[in-house]
Amino acid sequence: MYFLGIDTRSETPHPDVWIIVPAFGEAAVIGDVIAGIRSVFASVVCVDDGSTDDTAAIARRAGAHVVRHPVNLGQGAAIQTGVEFARRQPGARLFATFDADGQHRVVDAQAMAERIKSGEAEIVLGSRFLDKRTKLSPAKRLVLRTAAVQSRLATGMDLTDAHNGLRALSPKVARGIHLTQNRMAHASELVHQIAEMKPKWVEQPVEIIYTDYSKGKGQSLLNSVNILADLLFR
Amino acid sequence: MRGGSNARHLAIRRIMLILFACVAGLSIFFPEVLTHIARFFGIGRGTDLVLYGLIVSFLVYMATTYQRFRHMETTMTKLSRRVALDEVNRRQSPAAAARAIAAGTAPSESGSNGTATG
Numbered sequence: 001m002y003f004l005g006i007d008t009r010s011e012t013p014h015p016d017v018w019i020i021v022p023a024f025g026e027a028a029v030i031g032d033v034i035a036g037i038r039s040v041f042a043s044v045v046c047v048d049d050g051s052t053d054d055t056a057a058i059a060r061r062a063g064a065h066v067v068r069h070p071v072n073l074g075q076g077a078a079i080q081t082g083v084e085f086a087r088r089q090p091g092a093r094l095f096a097t098f099d100a101d102g103q104h105r106v107v108d109a110q111a112m113a114e115r116i117k118s119g120e121a122e123i124v125l126g127s128r129f130l131d132k133r134t135k136l137s138p139a140k141r142l143v144l145r146t147a148a149v150q151s152r153l154a155t156g157m158d159l160t161d162a163h164n165g166l167r168a169l170s171p172k173v174a175r176g177i178h179l180t181q182n183r184m185a186h187a188s189e190l191v192h193q194i195a196e197m198k199p200k201w202v203e204q205p206v207e208i209i210y211t212d213y214s215k216g217k218g219q220s221l222l223n224s225v226n227i228l229a230d231l232l233f234r
Numbered sequence: 235m236r237g238g239s240n241a242r243h244l245a246i247r248r249i250m251l252i253l254f255a256c257v258a259g260l261s262i263f264f265p266e267v268l269t270h271i272a273r274f275f276g277i278g279r280g281t282d283l284v285l286y287g288l289i290v291s292f293l294v295y296m297a298t299t300y301q302r303f304r305h306m307e308t309t310m311t312k313l314s315r316r317v318a319l320d321e322v323n324r325r326q327s328p329a330a331a332a333r334a335i336a337a338g339t340a341p342s343e344s345g346s347n348g349t350a351t352g
Contacts (some may be wrong), residue, residue, distance in 0.1 A: 019273055045319075067318045081315050085322070182311055 015042045016093040017113050018086035021064065022046075022078030023100035027053040029213065034062035037098060041113075045085050046100070050155040055100075055221035076186025080179040087174055094130035095174045099165040101214040108206040112168035114201060123173045124164030125159060130205035146208050151188060159203060162187050163187045166206050173199050185227045254291070258284060 001153075022151035023030055046059035067085050069078065070132045079097055085091065086095050094116055095110050104126075104217050110199050112124040130135040136144075143165055151162035167186075169177070176197045181189040196200070261268040261280055268280030276285050 065322070067322050069314050070317050071310075073315055077311050077315070081318055084315070119279060168277065180308060202331055 005043040009161070014040070014094075014113065016091050016092070017043060017225030018089060018092050018095050019044045019109065020047065020076045020079060020086055020095060020097050021059075021100050022049060022082060022097070023055050023059065024049040024072060024075070024076050025051045025055060026100040027055045028053070029102045030055050030100055031058045031062045031205075033098075033100055033102050034064045035057055036084045038063050038105050040095075040110050043086075043089065043092070045082050047082040047085075048120055049073060049075070052174050053104075062150055074182035074186070075184065076127055076179045076189070077182040079186065079190075080177070083169075083174055087171070093171060095169045095171070097167045099168075101217055102211060103208050104166045105207055105209065108166060108204065109168070112166070112204045112206075113177055115204065116168050116170050120200075121202040122170040123194060124168040124204050125161070125201065126164040126206035127159065127161035127203040128164065128206060128208045129160040130203060131207075133205070133207040135210065139221060143224055147158060147188075147224070151191050154188075157191060157195045157201070160192065161203070162214065164206065164208075165205075170199070174199060175188050183226075188227065201210055250291075254287065 007061050019037050021030075021034065021037070023042060023046055026033070034044055034046060036098060044064040046056070046064040046066050048056040048059065048066055048068040050069045056066050056068050065085070067081055069081065083099070086092050094113055096113060098104050108126060112126065115121050115124050128136070129148075142160060148159050148162040152158050167190075170209055173194065177190065177193055179189055179193075236303065248311045257268070263281060268283060272278065272283040275283065277286065
């Protein structure tokens with residue numbers, strides 16, 4: 001039976017799969033996002049990156065484990081904290097990163113987790129360019145495509161979408177992640193570290209849902225300059 | 235290029251600074267000496283030599299300062315992460331947290347995700 005696009009036929013929501021949700025100031029949507037994830041995955045850790053609103057309390061009420069940074073560090077730091085936390089949990093056999101702003105779909109994360117469980121891949125990376133579902137402005141599409149090309153030149157990994165927050169990781173890959181870029185350059189650093197491990201990797205078509213809320217919070221294209229600078233002067 | 239945060243680099247930087255201050259001071263009282271040194275390097279004026287030296291010094295300073303900033307940022311991040319994970323342990327079960335600390339398996343152990351070299 002499908003309800004809101006989520007397969008509710010699975011009995012016990014995969015407790016060995018840990019979903020890592022980095023969040024900063026998402027009190028408006030985090031409750032729904034976590035509830036949606038928990039209908040499929042029982043183990044969710046929300047890393048509250050020093051929010052000044054109710055994000056942590058709402059996430060906890062929605063059933064997530066909450067780890068709170070004492071100060072705002074950045075999404076990269078939040079993901080690293082989440083990965084370290086999840087790896088320490090007994091029985092953790094699979095990890096996924098999932099955005100807190102409602103842009104990702106749980107059914108995509110579910111499909112990605114299945115591909116790791118089946119042994120098809122050691123890491124599954126979401127890509128909004130593998131199908132036509134995601135609607136993007138031409139400027140944003142150009143910037144993201146350029147980022148993917150730059151990523152391929154730097155790492156050798158031929159990704160179609162190098163800046164996608166939806167990823168599924170096997171324990172082996174999760175062990176090799178040590179993010180030092182706290183802010184938005186972490187996505188590129190992550191690809192570098194993954195490429196070095198030479199894992200079995202695949203890309204999964206995912207839909208990114210751009211709402212007015214999430215578009216208001218997203219990165220400005222100008223920030224690409226900062227991302228590039230962070231990587232060149234690491 | 236290392237971050238210049240160790241004692242040897244600091245001593246060298248200080249020596250260079252004193253040297254620079256001396257040369258700058260002497261150049262006021264003995265302007266011809268500076269011009270001779272400049273000519274040796276193929277530069278027209280003594281003051282130009284000082285200017286070029288200052289530019290190079292400034293660029294080095296910028297690079298070194300950025301490195302030190304990155305080092306401080308990494309330290310602060312590790313500290314914050316440790317605080318965050320300790321809070322979770324304490325909240326979940328103060329007894330379990332105490333046991334974990336006593337057994338040496340508390341989240342602070344660098345073996346869990348060693349970035350000691352990073």
